[in-house]
Amino acid sequence: MQLYYAPNTISVATAITLEEAALHYEAIRVDFAAGEQTTAAYRQINPKGRVPALVVEGGILTETGALLEFIAAKAPEAGLVPDDPLLAARMREVMYYLASTMHVNHAHKMRGHRWADRKSSWKDMAAKVPQTMTASCKYIEANGLRGPFVLGERFSLADPYLYVVCSWLEGDGVDVSAFPKIVAFRDAMEARASVRAVRAAGMLG
Ligand SMILES: N[C@@H](CCC(=O)N[C@@H](CS)C(=O)NCC(=O)O)C(=O)O
Known part of the structure; x- marks a missing residue:
């Protein structure tokens, strides 16, 4: 998996969750100071021009809540979502x-x-x-x-x-x-x- 992130943004919640799940990922920094999130190239990754974006087998996911749920489903042994x-x-x-x-x-x-x-x-x-x-x-x-x-x-x-x-x-x-x-x-x-x-x-x- 590849995580597009910028420091101190909500994208870091996905990185923490990947760590909790012990899943391997590559972190790719998006340069907010240079406005990289607004470029046509980055909009190919996330049309919303935001972080996070997570490249997974089969596509690219956006929206923190969706990413966290995906990670929890991929690593059920980490118990990140209660059964109750x-x-x-x-x-x-x-x-x-x-x-x-x-x-x-x-x-x-x-x-x-x-x-x-x-x-x-x-x-x-x-x-x-x-x-x-x-x-x-x-x-x-x-x-x-x-x-x-x-x-x-x-x-x-x-x-x-x-x-x-x-x-x-x-x-x-x-x-x-x-x-x-x-x-x-x-x-x-x-x-x-x-x-x-x-x-x-x-x-x-
Ligand atoms: N609902 C989205 C919000 C994502 C979001 O707004 N990310 C901010 C960083 S905290 C961003 O990428 N901002 C860049 C911009 O507005 O140009 C999610 O949680 O994934």
Whole structure:
């Protein structure tokens, strides 16, 4: 497999999950500073001009949630999705929230041009990010984290996803000291070999 990624972006959640699953992959860095994700060549890989994209036997997959589910299905022995339907749905409840709300809140800081044409509107959207990300943290702190991990003691696909989103909090102007469960969750993730490996590879930092 080949993972197209950029450091500190949501694509790193896929790298962490590949590490957790002990699946071999080649990491290919997309140069955001040079706008490589917007080039015609990269759009052949991901027509959305975003990372992650995962090249697998039979095609190219995009969308973090889909990639994580694919990895879990390829490595069932890693136990990344609970068998219990309620627990599995709880895991996805957090993943869908991250994809549809919290990541989108974060994107308003740098990517206002997606939603509005006036630069003054971009500034206004960016100014709102500390507030919307803090609101998301309140939700995660109260309802998203049942223990050290999303499902309590049990690690699942929601954890690498949440971890990468939570690595953006300081940059998004969130006072993390108000969220002790999130801080403890980040510490628990940072102790894992998977996170250490992607950090050592320069994907986080
Ligand atoms: N829903 C997508 C979102 C992907 C996404 O927005 N990735 C960002 C990085 S965090 C990106 O590639 N941005 C590049 C750009 O907007 O030019 C997923 O989770 O895969």
